[in-house]
Amino acid sequence: MSWGNLVRLLALGVLGVFLAYPEAFAGFFSLFTKNNQPAIYNQGNLLDITLNHLLIVGAATLAATLIAVGLAIIVTRPFGAEFLPVSRSLANAGQTFPPVAVLALAVPVLGFGTAPTLVALFLYGLLPIFENTLTGLTNLPPAVTDAARGMGMTGWQRLVKVELPLALPVILAGVRLSTVISLATATIGSTVAARTLGEVIIAGLLSGNTAFVLQGGLVVGVLAVLIYDGLAALERRLTGRMGRLPS
Amino acid sequence: MSIAGISPLTARTGWFKLDKLGVLISLVALAGAWLPFVLFRANRIVPGDPRPVTEALPGPWAALLITVLLVGLLAALFRVAPGVKLIMGLVVLGSLFVLLGLSANFLTPDSDSFARISPGAGFWLLLLAFALLVTDALARLRLRPWVRIAILLGVVGAMVLLLGSGSFNQVSTLKEYATRAPAFWSEARTHLALAFGSVALASVVGIPLGIWCFRIKRVRAAVLNLLNMVQTIPSIALFGLLIAPLAWMAANIPGASALGISGIGTAPALVALFAYSLLPIVSNTLVGLLGVPPAAVDAAMGMGMTGRQRLLGVELPLAFPVILTGIRIVLVQNIGLATIAALIGGGGFGVFVFQGIGQTAMDLVLLGAVPTVVLAFAAAVVLDALVETTSRGTRKP
Numbered sequence: 001m002s003w004g005n006l007v008r009l010l011a012l013g014v015l016g017v018f019l020a021y022p023e024a025f026a027g028f029f030s031l032f033t034k035n036n037q038p039a040i041y042n043q044g045n046l047l048d049i050t051l052n053h054l055l056i057v058g059a060a061t062l063a064a065t066l067i068a069v070g071l072a073i074i075v076t077r078p079f080g081a082e083f084l085p086v087s088r089s090l091a092n093a094g095q096t097f098p099p100v101a102v103l104a105l106a107v108p109v110l111g112f113g114t115a116p117t118l119v120a121l122f123l124y125g126l127l128p129i130f131e132n133t134l135t136g137l138t139n140l141p142p143a144v145t146d147a148a149r150g151m152g153m154t155g156w157q158r159l160v161k162v163e164l165p166l167a168l169p170v171i172l173a174g175v176r177l178s179t180v181i182s183l184a185t186a187t188i189g190s191t192v193a194a195r196t197l198g199e200v201i202i203a204g205l206l207s208g209n210t211a212f213v214l215q216g217g218l219v220v221g222v223l224a225v226l227i228y229d230g231l232a233a234l235e236r237r238l239t240g241r242m243g244r245l246p247s
Numbered sequence: 248m249s250i251a252g253i254s255p256l257t258a259r260t261g262w263f264k265l266d267k268l269g270v271l272i273s274l275v276a277l278a279g280a281w282l283p284f285v286l287f288r289a290n291r292i293v294p295g296d297p298r299p300v301t302e303a304l305p306g307p308w309a310a311l312l313i314t315v316l317l318v319g320l321l322a323a324l325f326r327v328a329p330g331v332k333l334i335m336g337l338v339v340l341g342s343l344f345v346l347l348g349l350s351a352n353f354l355t356p357d358s359d360s361f362a363r364i365s366p367g368a369g370f371w372l373l374l375l376a377f378a379l380l381v382t383d384a385l386a387r388l389r390l391r392p393w394v395r396i397a398i399l400l401g402v403v404g405a406m407v408l409l410l411g412s413g414s415f416n417q418v419s420t421l422k423e424y425a426t427r428a429p430a431f432w433s434e435a436r437t438h439l440a441l442a443f444g445s446v447a448l449a450s451v452v453g454i455p456l457g458i459w460c461f462r463i464k465r466v467r468a469a470v471l472n473l474l475n476m477v478q479t480i481p482s483i484a485l486f487g488l489l490i491a492p493l494a495w496m497a498a499n500i501p502g503a504s505a506l507g508i509s510g511i512g513t514a515p516a517l518v519a520l521f522a523y524s525l526l527p528i529v530s531n532t533l534v535g536l537l538g539v540p541p542a543a544v545d546a547a548m549g550m551g552m553t554g555r556q557r558l559l560g561v562e563l564p565l566a567f568p569v570i571l572t573g574i575r576i577v578l579v580q581n582i583g584l585a586t587i588a589a590l591i592g593g594g595g596f597g598v599f600v601f602q603g604i605g606q607t608a609m610d611l612v613l614l615g616a617v618p619t620v621v622l623a624f625a626a627a628v629v630l631d632a633l634v635e636t637t638s639r640g641t642r643k644p
Binding site for chain 1: 379387476482579582586591597600607627
């Protein structure tokens with residue numbers, strides 16, 4: 001086992017122990033408190049909150065992946081080509097909307113809680129996946145697509161057997177980016193009362209308790225690094241199996 | 248980039264054939280015309296009372312709006328030249344805004360300072376539909392960078408004119424503005440200082456750091472990994488974590504508090520935004536320098552240029568468009584992220600967004616959100632144009 005994997009395994013272990021028995025770390029976190037403030041978040045179970053956080057991010061990313069890949073496939077087919085320029089511009093313009101504004105404006109329609117957060121994460125998640133899928137599907141080596149055409153493959157066969165498998169590593173890189181962004185953005189969802197790790201951070205900000213801010217931030221940061229590395233390893237395995245895309 | 252098996256878009260023939268995107272736009276616009284154009288509320292708190300176009304405007308104006316919408320829809324539906332679509336789309340968007348102001352004046356009872364008129368779902372859908380039309384036309388026209396900036400200036404000028412003329416003063420968000428005008432402008436200054444200041448700082452530090460990573464291979468992975476790590480910390484946590492060290496600095500380092508460093512407020516927000524900006528700038532500097540064609544470097548070496556001359560005269564100019572792209576990414580990102588600064592008392596437009604969430608007053612949320620989006624959008628258009636101008640003449644890898 002390499003050093004990197006050993007460190008990751010260790011981080012995962014410490015994170016697991018912390019979430020299961022947070023009180024064991026009270027000594028460490030009390031270094032960051034003043035005036036006998038509680039050292040460990042006491043307004044909810046950290047493990048529950050973390051699982052809920054991951055669930056929201058997972059659901060939003062899954063939905064974003066399905067829709068973004070579907071849309072990218074449509075705009076790269078002949079019948080959807082008319083939508084290609086506008087979809088590119090929209091993906092670009094979408095990034096100028098700050099997450100807080102999307103959350104706040106979704107509240108009157110969806111109410112406070114998880115729903116506006118899911119919508120905001122879904123919308124932000126779409127962009128990197130859509131962009132990457134588009135790049136993957138439009139930058140295929142012409143020799144391969146020509147060969148597929150020459151073999152008499154139909155459009156559907158080319159898509160499923162040639163284009164998507166070749167674009168898969170690039171699509172997965174988009175999913176990875178989107179997941180990591182969502183993990184951090186989900187914390188902002190707690191400003192509209194979603195049950196995410198942002199709750200812990202905001203409780204810390206409101207009561208001036210650095211220990212809470214540190215706990216929430218560290219858990220999200222460690223999760224993001226581990227998930228990022230895990231997805232990157234998955235990509236490497238798939239790329240190895242599929243053969244590299246000439247770039 | 249080419250897409251195999253797709254005929255070029257310009258080859259569309261027959262103006263009488265329907266435009267597929269136009270059909271989508273028409274469906275959205277029809278839904279928009281059906282839904283309430285504005286919401287009327289007797290005061291700030293009560294739920295809105297929907298008013299369709301026909302009730303929201305005096306008869307002749309309602310007829311005018313419906314006519315303009317119909318002409319706009321025809322331009323969207325049929326395959327007319329993109330230039331015509333662009334102009335029609337802009338005309339419809341302009342009419343929508345002017346008539347929204349008119350509707351607010353029409354519906355507000357005389358000498359009633361409590362009534363609120365806010366844009367309804369219909370207005371927003373119509374806005375979306377014709378913004379789609381304009382976006383599509385602009386994407387197809389592939390205008391030169393300076394033409395795009397001219398259009399942006401025109402749109403901003405029209406907005407300033409509309410807001411300055413006072414015809415919009417009865418719209419609910421402007422009523423929120425009227426009661427907090429001084430606060431609005433001071434938060435605007437803070438917002439700009441946070442977003443632009445952090446990007447400027449990050450450029451001053453990040454570009455040399457990128458050059459250093461380019462020169463010394465050993466530090467590359469370590470620096471990039473560290474900066475990557477910073478990106479994974481959620482923004483609200485990073486803002487919060489900087490409070491303690493900065494408060495300590497303000498208390499213990501002589502002169503620090505005189506410089507404006509303090510635990511809460513603008514300082515931690517600026518430092519956090521700076522930290523987030525470093526990765527894109529450093530990595531784009533590195534990627535830009537790595538992408539310089541070896542032939543150019545060889546030629547420079549053959550001419551007897553020193554390392555410093557090569558860097559300043561050849562490598563950096565060739566890498567400049569990529570570095571500028573990095574700056575564009577962080578500037579747009581920081582204009583949005585600066586809204587979070589309000590959570591730790593750092594000011595900016597986020598103040599109105601969070602106040603609005605707290606009071607469930609969407610007009611107030613819009614007062615913070617709309618300027619932020621407009622700023623980010625304008626920054627994106629201007630910097631994209633700059634990137635395009637500077638990258639002309641350099642070879643794409």
